[in-house]
Each structure stands twice: as C-alpha cells, then as structure tokens.
Amino acid sequence: MTQKVHPLLIAFTVIVFIFLLAPLIIILGAAVSDTTYLTFPPQGFTLHWFQNAFDISAFRRTAITSFTLAIVGTGISMLIGIPAAYALARYRVQIPKFLGNIYVLPILIPEIVLGFSLMKSVAIGANVPLMTVLVLAHALIVLPYCVRVVGASLNSFDFSIEEAAVSLGSPRWKAFFTVVLPNIRAGIIAGFILAFITSLNDVSVSIFLTGPGVSTLPIQLLAHMEQFFDPTIASVSVLLMFVTVIVMALVERTLGLTFLTK
Numbered sequence: 001m002t003q004k005v006h007p008l009l010i011a012f013t014v015i016v017f018i019f020l021l022a023p024l025i026i027i028l029g030a031a032v033s034d035t036t037y038l039t040f041p042p043q044g045f046t047l048h049w050f051q052n053a054f055d056i057s058a059f060r061r062t063a064i065t066s067f068t069l070a071i072v073g074t075g076i077s078m079l080i081g082i083p084a085a086y087a088l089a090r091y092r093v094q095i096p097k098f099l100g101n102i103y104v105l106p107i108l109i110p111e112i113v114l115g116f117s118l119m120k121s122v123a124i125g126a127n128v129p130l131m132t133v134l135v136l137a138h139a140l141i142v143l144p145y146c147v148r149v150v151g152a153s154l155n156s157f158d159f160s161i162e163e164a165a166v167s168l169g170s171p172r173w174k175a176f177f178t179v180v181l182p183n184i185r186a187g188i189i190a191g192f193i194l195a196f197i198t199s200l201n202d203v204s205v206s207i208f209l210t211g212p213g214v215s216t217l218p219i220q221l222l223a224h225m226e227q228f229f230d231p232t233i234a235s236v237s238v239l240l241m242f243v244t245v246i247v248m249a250l251v252e253r254t255l256g257l258t259f260l261t262k
Helices: 007-031 048-055 057-090 097-102 111-124 130-155 159-167 172-183 185-200 217-227 232-254 257-261
Strands: none
Touching: 007 232, 048 057, 048 232, 057 130, 057 172, 057 185, 057 217, 111 130, 130 185, 159 172, 172 185, 185 232, 217 232
C-alpha cells in the first residue's frame, strides 16, 4: 500500500525548487535580453552579449587566471589535505582532537580578515609576487573542504584492509596508494570538485590580493559592473554555470552521482 503524500509537503517542495531555480532563470533571461542594460523579463532575444563576453580581453585574461588558480590551488590543498585527513582518521586515538579543528580555521575566520592578513604579512611584508600569494590563499581557503570531505570517506574505511596488505609484504606507502586511495576515490573527487568551485568563485580573499596585471574573473566582473551595467555580466555568469554543469556531467558520465552518497 502506497502512502499518500500530503499536499502541503508537495507545495513546500515546489516552493523550494522555485526558490533555487528562479535566480538561474532570471540570470539566463537577462543574458539574452536585447537591451543595453540588465533587465528581466528579457526584451527580445539576442546572443550578442555572449559574444561580447568573449570579445573583452580582460575577461579572457582573468578567466585563464581564475581557472589556473582553481586548479593549482585545489591541487596543493589536496596534496596537503589527503595526508592530513588520513592521519586524523588513521590515528584518531593518538592525535588530539583539537588538531583536527585547525584545518577548519580558514572557514571560521572571516575571509576579509584572512585576505587582509595575507596582503599585509605576505604580499607587502614579505614582498611575495601577487600570483604566488593568490595561489597560497586559494589553497588555504579550500583546504578545509578537502580535509573534511576526504576525512568523511576515511572514517568509513576499514583500515584492517590496509593492515592486511602490509602483513602480506606490501610497503606501507604502497598500501596507501594501492589500497587506501582507490577506496576513497569518491571522497577525493567530491572534495576536488567542491574546492575547485569554491576557489573559482572566490571574491572576499582575492580582492585584497589583486593588483595591476593580476586579477580574477569575479573581481573583473565587479569592476565591469561599476562602469557598464549591461547583460555581459549575466552572460559570463551563465557561462560559469555551464562550466559547473559540464564538470558535474563529466562526473556523472565517469562515476555516477551516486558516488557522493557512498
């Protein structure tokens, strides 16, 4: 016997879906509007603003910078986060619990404070190039996501499997790469995706660490909006949404979205 769903629950679900999808629909409508200013509902239909987004050299240059920062910063955070998550899960009895909270500090500290501190102490104080500081900053702000997501996978991993491989003669480092990592692949990929998207859309930290010749796409969008309130901003936002959809589609194609729940 099937249980009847209450109408109020259905209505609440519909409202939530509308709340989540409405901003995306508004941005898409504004991006194809045949006007010189942002408006919704769209007045006419045109793809001119998408072409304009590619024609602006500043957008092309900063998009390359943003994707480079997201890939390199996320890669560094994964190199640090995976061993850290492994140590916290593997030796949870020996390691004090407060050490695990250290990796959450970049989330707890306001990003404005973090960005200003890096600018004052590293970019200006140590005279480190802005691009290098940006890479370090992005690796720092996404590190908690890598540690927590990978750590969640390790918490459900049976380390007796690793011990069995070691007892059969496999070096511990080889057991880590051939036994542990393949079993937590889902957590690693999920952590990478979450960290990558967070880094790609960061504004609060990056705005303190950009300067002449070095900027990110979100910062450039803000600068463009101050001078031109046209649908180009919406078109770039739509393109970024498509990038996210493509990434998720590739994950679904190769692994299936069900890996996130394993």
